[in-house]
Amino acid sequence: MLRDLHFPGSKLKNEAQGTDPGIRIADANIKQLFPEGLVYSSPARGTWTIAHTSMLIPGSHQIFVCPSCCLRGVVLSAEEMGAMERFSMLEFTDEHILKGDLESMIIEGVTEILLEMEKKPTCVLLYTSCVQHFLNIDLSLVYRESAARFPDIDFIDCYMLPTMRKHFTPEKMQWRQLYRAVQPLPVNEKAVNFIGSYYAIDADCELYDLLGVREEGGDAGTGRDAGQAVDSDALSGDSSGKAGFTVRQLPTLERYEEYKCMGEALANIYFNPVIKFAADDMEKRLGQKGIYLPALYDFREIERCERLLTKELGRPIPDDARAWFDTLRYGAEDALLKAKMAVGIREIAIDGAAVTRPLSLAKMLFKQGFRVTRVYADAFLPEETEDFRWLAIHAPEIRIYPMTDSRMRRADRKPEGPGFVAIGQKATYFTGTRHFVNLVENGGLYGFRGIRRLAELIEDAAKHEKDPGKLIQIKALGCTENCARLSAVMTP
Amino acid sequence: MRIVKRVLSTYSADNFGVCSALYELGGLVVMHDASGCNSTYNTHDEPRWYNMDSLVFISGLTEKNAIFGNDDKLISDLVTAAHEFHPRFIAVCGGPLPHIIGTDFRAVAKAVERQCGIPTFGFQTNGMDSYISGAGQALEALVSMMPERKDDTNTGSAKVNILGVTPLDFSMNGSVEELRKLLERKGFKVGSTWAMGDDLDHLLKSADASVNLVVSAVGLRAAAAMEKKFGIPYVVGLPAGKKVTERIADELRRKAVCDREHIEYAAESQSPEQCQNADILIIGEPVQSLAIRETLSVSFGTEHTRIISPMHGLPKEIISLGCEKVELEDELREACASAKHVIADPLYARLLPNERDKFIFLPHVAYSGRYYENEVPILIGERLDRWIESAMAGNL
Numbered sequence: 093m094l095r096d097l098h099f100p101g102s103k104l105k106n107e108a109q110g111t112d113p114g115i116r117i118a119d120a121n122i123k124q125l126f127p128e129g130l131v132y133s134s135p136a137r138g139t140w141t142i143a144h145t146s147m148l149i150p151g152s153h154q155i156f157v158c159p160s161c162c163l164r165g166v167v168l169s170a171e172e173m174g175a176m177e178r179f180s181m182l183e184f185t186d187e188h189i190l191k192g193d194l195e196s197m198i199i200e201g202v203t204e205i206l207l208e209m210e211k212k213p214t215c216v217l218l219y220t221s222c223v224q225h226f227l228n229i230d231l232s233l234v235y236r237e238s239a240a241r242f243p244d245i246d247f248i249d250c251y252m253l254p255t256m257r258k259h260f261t262p263e264k265m266q267w268r269q270l271y272r273a274v275q276p277l278p279v280n281e282k283a284v285n286f287i288g289s290y291y292a293i294d295a296d297c298e299l300y301d302l303l304g305v306r307e308e309g310g311d312a313g314t315g316r317d318a319g320q321a322v323d324s325d326a327l328s329g330d331s332s333g334k335a336g337f338t339v340r341q342l343p344t345l346e347r348y349e350e351y352k353c354m355g356e357a358l359a360n361i362y363f364n365p366v367i368k369f370a371a372d373d374m375e376k377r378l379g380q381k382g383i384y385l386p387a388l389y390d391f392r393e394i395e396r397c398e399r400l401l402t403k404e405l406g407r408p409i410p411d412d413a414r415a416w417f418d419t420l421r422y423g424a425e426d427a428l429l430k431a432k433m434a435v436g437i438r439e440i441a442i443d444g445a446a447v448t449r450p451l452s453l454a455k456m457l458f459k460q461g462f463r464v465t466r467v468y469a470d471a472f473l474p475e476e477t478e479d480f481r482w483l484a485i486h487a488p489e490i491r492i493y494p495m496t497d498s499r500m501r502r503a504d505r506k507p508e509g510p511g512f513v514a515i516g517q518k519a520t521y522f523t524g525t526r527h528f529v530n531l532v533e534n535g536g537l538y539g540f541r542g543i544r545r546l547a548e549l550i551e552d553a554a555k556h557e558k559d560p561g562k563l564i565q566i567k568a569l570g571c572t573e574n575c576a577r578l579s580a581v582m583t584p
Numbered sequence: 585m586r587i588v589k590r591v592l593s594t595y596s597a598d599n600f601g602v603c604s605a606l607y608e609l610g611g612l613v614v615m616h617d618a619s620g621c622n623s624t625y626n627t628h629d630e631p632r633w634y635n636m637d638s639l640v641f642i643s644g645l646t647e648k649n650a651i652f653g654n655d656d657k658l659i660s661d662l663v664t665a666a667h668e669f670h671p672r673f674i675a676v677c678g679g680p681l682p683h684i685i686g687t688d689f690r691a692v693a694k695a696v697e698r699q700c701g702i703p704t705f706g707f708q709t710n711g712m713d714s715y716i717s718g719a720g721q722a723l724e725a726l727v728s729m730m731p732e733r734k735d736d737t738n739t740g741s742a743k744v745n746i747l748g749v750t751p752l753d754f755s756m757n758g759s760v761e762e763l764r765k766l767l768e769r770k771g772f773k774v775g776s777t778w779a780m781g782d783d784l785d786h787l788l789k790s791a792d793a794s795v796n797l798v799v800s801a802v803g804l805r806a807a808a809a810m811e812k813k814f815g816i817p818y819v820v821g822l823p824a825g826k827k828v829t830e831r832i833a834d835e836l837r838r839k840a841v842c843d844r845e846h847i848e849y850a851a852e853s854q855s856p857e858q859c860q861n862a863d864i865l866i867i868g869e870p871v872q873s874l875a876i877r878e879t880l881s882v883s884f885g886t887e888h889t890r891i892i893s894p895m896h897g898l899p900k901e902i903i904s905l906g907c908e909k910v911e912l913e914d915e916l917r918e919a920c921a922s923a924k925h926v927i928a929d930p931l932y933a934r935l936l937p938n939e940r941d942k943f944i945f946l947p948h949v950a951y952s953g954r955y956y957e958n959e960v961p962i963l964i965g966e967r968l969d970r971w972i973e974s975a976m977a978g979n980l
Contacts, residue, residue, distance in 0.1 A: 160896070
């Protein structure tokens with residue numbers, strides 16, 4: 093039940109007042125889509141926060157040092173994901189600030205927490221917040237001394253600094269710090285890391301074929317058609333039979349030792365440009381090459397990126413692998429066709445929290461014949477510029493809507509028309525549809541098979557209703573399951 | 585002194601209390617801070633967020649504006665939003681960082697009010713005190729919007745305002761509706777409910793009530809302000825438990841007709857010494873806890889019950905009734921260990937994982953947020969007696 097409250101002089105629907113926050117893509121300026129003002133937070137909660145992401149390190153323990161209002165969000169998130177035993181906090185008040193002893197308060201507090209723990213954590217992620225930074229306390233002393241008292245535990249300095257988001261978004265800083273306890277190891281030429289994804293790259297993704305991972309038994313339960321299996325050695329021209337790479341990624345690790353083994357990787361592969369900060373740091377500290385595979389939806393570009401990847405890893409795909417790529421492409425296009433049939437005349441809305449390249453996705457779906465009419469995003473990555481321009485010319489009526497602009501609180505959430513199939517939780521909420529793909533941050537989907545899987549999800553969403561009220565309000569989609577997985581693995 | 589929290593949570597903060605108290609009243613309510621406060625509040629502490637529109641936002645404070653003390657951006661954004669939304673009033677409060685850099689919210693409010701002509705309030709919250717302080721300030725501010733009574737419109741009839749209801753203490757489980765019905769059954773006319781299920785106009789016209797009933801610590805400041813401004817006496821107590829309800833009803837009638845100069849607490853005060861060897865410990869919101877203690881005493885013969893209300897910023901008068909303020913985790917663990925039964929939010933059971941059986945769960949949204957929201961019981965009227973009976977039978 094949506095209840096219109098008591099706002100005399102105003103109506104629930106901004107559009108009725110001529111103040112629809114959406115703009116035609118043809119009229120939009122990609123560098124400044126919307127004015128900066130008061131910020132609204134929609135009830136779509138599936139994106140991960142720093143407290144969720146930190147849980148990806150097996151056996152780790154988080155300690156947050158903050159005032160109560162900052163702590164509340166993280167501690168209740170920990171409770172919701174069933175991981176309170178991996179979480180503690182130091183709550184300070186005015187008294188501590190006035191006393192000026194925040195450094196010793198943190199050091200002694202951390203010591204007390206760790207001494208009381210029967211089973212010591214593998215790694216401690218110690219979070220400080222905006223207040224300590226503005227008070228300019230000696231944080232290096234805090235981190236150094238805390239670590240020195242527990243030499244058998246890895247300490248990672250972590251930061252909850254939303255105030256400084258213009259320099260370092262919490263996400264960007266978080267991902268860099270998350271790998272800080274990975275130390276240099278002798279290089280294993282047959283090991284790579286996938287970094288910066290909340291979700292394991294889908295087991296069906298062709299990257300595993302290209303890296304020969306399946307030959308090490310990594311494809312259990314992928315559901316892939318046997319007929320599509322490839323011989324990765326043949327694909328790479330390697331006849332030695334030793335082409336298989338070991339791939340490590342945080343969402344699938346079970347033991348802390350595996351996390352430490354990430355230090356042996358030849359390269360770090362990432363799918364979101366925000367992760368470059370972490371990749372550069374790892375390159376500098378560990379000598380690991382960073383390879384960016386943008387999570388885009390252009391078949392030609394995907395093939396180019398995948399060829400580049402294999403070249404970078406020293407096992408280039410032969411030029412005559414054309415048929416293999418064509419097969420992957422046909423698989424994706426078949427699935428898209430089925431999805432289009434299921435969607436029918438309904439409109440498609442996409443949000444920027446579901447995928448990192450919403451305009452690339454919009455362009456691909458538009459070219460495939462879908463009625464893409466809305467994209468929700470506060471800003472676009474600079475690398476979306478080309479797709480933005482293309483859409484502005486070929487699909488000028490697509491409307492761009494903000495996600496956090498205050499006007500979205502009163503935006504029309506029951507738009508007229510044949511209905512929507514939404515991709516992403518925010519698009520779901522704002523269009524009021526029950527037909528949606530529950531997807532966050534690419535959901536581990538990449539490449540041709542990622543598109544195929546996404547098309548299957550669109551088809552399913554078009555055919556079946558879901559209850560957004562129940563599903564999109566769950567914080568950090570998939571995190572609870574991951575915590576339960578780790579807990580099951582680590583419980584003797 | 586709330587330093588180490590190895591296993592416990594934290595209470596909803598004062599800035600969230602402001603938002604919660606004003607949520608349904610058509611105002612523009614803005615927390616001045618970076619970003620996290622907003623999603624914490626509306627994820628964990630605001631069960632109305634999905635289904636009920638309200639104009640609660642965050643300012644999106646940046647490092648640059650914090651360092652240069654640029655309040656102009658905040659003022660400009662508030663004025664712009666006011667022109668967009670035409671709110672009934674504007675409220676602005678802050679999180680920890682504005683507190684550290686000394687943002688003067690009252691001055692900000694004055695500047696905004698001057699520019700857009702809409703009543704504007706600035707609350708000096710800090711994100712460290714509890715929701716009781718913030719929500720209390722917010723409801724108190726609304727009293728200042730109430731027009732002066734031209735004459736004594738009080739007819740002497742028993743018209744009661746209910747003060748201090750927010751989902752943080754009462755959830756969305758029907759307790760507030762139950763409370764209204766109960767008072768009506770007892771022969772009272774319910775004037776207004778501060779502030780759930782009511783509207784601003786109704787609240788502002790509620791100075792004709794003969795008496796105010798403060799059902800949580802959140803309502804104390806507004807009650808005191810109305811007592812000062814309009815001479816409306818108030819009774820502090822939650823009508824929970826049959827005998828406590830009767831007692832509150834009697835007090836309300838007495839206040840409505842005579843003895844209008846005084847304030848009444850529907851609970852006997854109890855010294856800490858009396859509680860030292862108490863078998864039962866209650867941890868929670870003070871006014872509700874007092875009602876449970878009274879019911880345990882008068883209806884179930886429990887001589888002494890200890891109450892701990894670990895919220896920062898509790899009103900002094902509440903503490904004087906025997907609600908101890910214990911915040912350190914070790915001391916709370918010790919208190920739980922020495923009691924035979926502990927009535928508390930389920931998260932407190934984490935203090936004694938091997939003694940979970942002694943805990944009687946009473947979920948409190950202001951503590952565990954939305955996690956146990958669907959398990960919050962209605963304790964109004966005789967329902968509390970039944971709940972206690974069920975707890976004693978080991979059914980809770």
